[in-house]
Amino acid sequence: MEKDVTCEMDRQNKKRNCVGKNDAETDQEEEKELVGSLVVKKLPSEGCTGKNEDPLVLRTQQLFHTLLSSDCELGVVWIPGHVGIRGNEAADAAAKDGATNGTLVYWRESMAGRSLTPHYFSLEDIFATQERVPCKFILPVPRLGFLDPSSESDDIVVGTSAELPFWLARAISSRRRNIVTIDIPKIYKEAYREILKADACVVDLHKFGLFFYQFGAYISRLNHRDSAAIGAILVQTFKERFRQVMDWAHNSGTDPAISQRLDSLERSLFREGHQTQAQLDAWLSQGPERITAAQMVVNHKKRKLADLEHL
Amino acid sequence: MDPSVVEFLAEDQMVNIVPSFSCDRVFLICGEVGPFRAGLPVKVPIWLALNLRQRQKCRVLPPDWMNVEQLLQAKEEESQSRFFNKMPSEHYMVEGRLLLGIAAEDIPQADEIRTILKDIWDIRMSKLRSSIDAFIKTGGTHAKLDHLTDMEINSIRPLLPHALDEMFSLQRVVRTHIFLYISNIFLSRNNSSALLLHYFIIST
Numbered sequence: 001m002e003k004d005v006t007c008e009m010d011r012q013n014k015k016r017n018c019v020g021k022n023d024a025e026t027d028q029e030e031e032k033e034l035v036g037s038l039v040v041k042k043l044p045s046e047g048c049t050g051k052n053e054d055p056l057v058l059r060t061q062q063l064f065h066t067l068l069s070s071d072c073e074l075g076v077v078w079i080p081g082h083v084g085i086r087g088n089e090a091a092d093a094a095a096k097d098g099a100t101n102g103t104l105v106y107w108r109e110s111m112a113g114r115s116l117t118p119h120y121f122s123l124e125d126i127f128a129t130q131e132r133v134p135c136k137f138i139l140p141v142p143r144l145g146f147l148d149p150s151s152e153s154d155d156i157v158v159g160t161s162a163e164l165p166f167w168l169a170r171a172i173s174s175r176r177r178n179i180v181t182i183d184i185p186k187i188y189k190e191a192y193r194e195i196l197k198a199d200a201c202v203v204d205l206h207k208f209g210l211f212f213y214q215f216g217a218y219i220s221r222l223n224h225r226d227s228a229a230i231g232a233i234l235v236q237t238f239k240e241r242f243r244q245v246m247d248w249a250h251n252s253g254t255d256p257a258i259s260q261r262l263d264s265l266e267r268s269l270f271r272e273g274h275q276t277q278a279q280l281d282a283w284l285s286q287g288p289e290r291i292t293a294a295q296m297v298v299n300h301k302k303r304k305l306a307d308l309e310h311l
Numbered sequence: 312m313d314p315s316v317v318e319f320l321a322e323d324q325m326v327n328i329v330p331s332f333s334c335d336r337v338f339l340i341c342g343e344v345g346p347f348r349a350g351l352p353v354k355v356p357i358w359l360a361l362n363l364r365q366r367q368k369c370r371v372l373p374p375d376w377m378n379v380e381q382l383l384q385a386k387e388e389e390s391q392s393r394f395f396n397k398m399p400s401e402h403y404m405v406e407g408r409l410l411l412g413i414a415a416e417d418i419p420q421a422d423e424i425r426t427i428l429k430d431i432w433d434i435r436m437s438k439l440r441s442s443i444d445a446f447i448k449t450g451g452t453h454a455k456l457d458h459l460t461d462m463e464i465n466s467i468r469p470l471l472p473h474a475l476d477e478m479f480s481l482q483r484v485v486r487t488h489i490f491l492y493i494s495n496i497f498l499s500r501n502n503s504s505a506l507l508l509h510y511f512i513i514s515t
Contacts, residue, residue, distance in 0.1 A: 213477070217484045231485030235450075238478055243444040246470060250440070265477060273470040280466055283314035288412040291362045 090120035124264060128214035132163040135173070135180040166218060184226055187212070188219050193233045200240040205263045212263040213238065241266065249273025312468065317461050321402035322358040322409070327372040329353075330363065357409060364414045371414040376400055377407070379420050382427040389434050395458045404432055404462050439463060443471060447478070 119125070141156040148162045156162075164180070172179040186192065187208045196203060205212050213234055220231035248258050249270045259267055323341065334347040344355045352372060355363075363369040376382070376399030388396050400406055407428040415421040439459070446454045 213481060217481060220484055221487075228485065231481070235478065235481050235485060238481060239447055239450065242447045242474055246440065246443065246474075249470065269470060269474055269477070272473065276466060276469060280314050283318070284408070288361070288365075288409070290365055291358065 087120060094121070124211070124214065128211035129167040129170075129218060130165050131185070131209065131211060131215045133166050133169050133185050133219070134161060134183040135164045135169050136161050136183065137180050139179045141179065166215070170218075170222075182222055182224075184219060184222075184224060184230070185209075185215075188216060188226070188230045188233075190226070193229065196233055196237050200237040201244050204261045205237075205241070205266065206261055208263070210264055213265045245270050246273060250277045312465050314462065314465065317402075317465050318405050318409070320461065321405035322361075323356050324400070324402060324406060325354045326357050326360050326374060326406075326410070327352045327354055328360045328363065328369040329372060330369045332368055357406065361409060361413045364417075371410060371417045373410065373418045374400065374406065376403075377410070377418060377424060379423050379427065382424060382431070386427055386431050386434070389431055393438075395435060395438065395456060397458045398431075398460060401460055402462070403460065404428065435463060436466070439467065443467065447474065450478075450482075 137156050137158060137160045140158050143154055144156050145151055145154045147164070148156060148160050151157075151160065169180060169182050171177070173182050192208070209215055216230060216234045220227045220234065245262065245266050250273060252258050252274070259270055262270055329350060329352050330347040331349055332347060333349050334345060336343050336345040341356065344359060345353065347353055360369065360371055364371055381399065385396065385399060407424065410418065411421050411425050411428075418424065439456075442454070442456065
């Protein structure tokens with residue numbers, strides 16, 4: 001019996017997720033080690049080693065034994081802290097990088113460095129999730145009345161409508177924490193989708209939203225009955241407008257009005273295409289060049305024969 | 312890539328020159344050239360030919376394809392065909408521009424050749440643009456274009472791959488969503504099959 005419990009605890013300790021049932025018969029040494037190692041894991045910054053001299057560890061052990069001697073069922077649970085949470089890991093890495101290399105974290109994505117999933121510190125992604133979505137509260141929220149500027153009360157009552165930033169709305173409308181229901185922003189609703197379906201090229205997408213595609217992709221990820229239709233319209237709009245963007249990039253002068261009708265994604269594509277075209281034009285109109293000797297070669301003094309003889 | 316990089320690559324093409332000086336073999340990193348005998352044709356890289364020409368030390372013999380008849384024929388074929396034809400030289404535009412820019416006096420009918428080259432370039436560029444447009448509109452995943460030259464590929468390079476990347480990520484959102492939607496329908500009816508489907512989506 002004793003052995004079984006120890007083994008079980010040992011194994012679960014390794015899994016860092018301990019739920020051990022105890023009945024006071026368990027070996028004291030084993031328990032010490034378990035508590036010790038758990039506390040060490042939780043407090044690595046305090047400089048604890050395996051040996052328990054830290055007053056906090058000793059106090060924990062004391063409590064543990066008091067509990068053991070009382071006749072109750074005891075569970076040991078490891079709480080993961082912030083390990084493995086994406087944002088926390090990214091922030092840790094950035095902080096470490098800043099501390100060791102002294103570099104300031106500033107992540108501006110160029111198209112070239114753009115990956116298929118946006119970087120955690122991508123400014124474009126942060127701005128895109130900052131766009132507001134209409135939400136309706138389905139649970140009362142105390143003391144957050146200020147979110148709804150039209151209400152006088154301290155609390156938010158059920159049924160209140162408010163426009164929340166997407167990152168907040170997404171977090172509080174999940175299945176686990178269902179506080180609000182998200183409605184689709186009007187630019188992705190059927191009426192606007194019909195406009196895009198009719199002719200996407202004449203639309204001033206910049207007026208629809210600065211991050212039409214990125215924000216739209218987030219919206220279409222919501223669990224809504226229109227989601228698939230929104231996703232489809234994003235792809236279709238992109239396809240139809242691409243020719244126009246490419247033509248503008250290759251043929252326009254420096255007319256600022258043109259790029260003002262594009263959303264941020266199209267604009268970065270436009271800028272790239274425009275730059276390539278400018279380089280090509282410059283190359284085509286450039287006159288013949290002449291190969292010259294490098295400055296280093298010109299400045300390099302020849303050694304005199306007399307010097308060589310001395311060597 | 313900058314067009315000047317493509318130009319740098321194209322400068323390694325060989326061209327015949329008639330030197331007006333005599334010199335032994337010259338050993339270079341890219342290989343040996345020469346020996347030069349005054350009045351006898353010799354094959355050298357374009358960059359060297361142009362440098363010698365600028366210093367009036369040689370006369371450039373135009374490449375075989377650089378004459379009006381052959382280029383007119385190539386232009387005709389290019390405008391007839393829907394596809395890209397094989398060009399007489401892999402770097403026709405760069406070679407033409409370099410040789411006609413510096414050694415125009417050595418090449419017969421240089422002005423006409425320049426015009427025809429520009430025409431061919433324009434025809435091919437407009438073909439390229441319309442085929443890109445068709446490719447994007449049909450939502451194809453791959454396309455095969457034969458006989459495009461480096462300079463032409465370079466002219467669409469950052470734009471097209473990045474547009475395809477963006478389109479792919481938009482399409483991926485739609486696809487994932489459809490999967491999740493189906494799994495949610497299952498979830499409301501039958502718990503175990505929904506879980507199976509979920510694992511399937513996560514594992515694939």
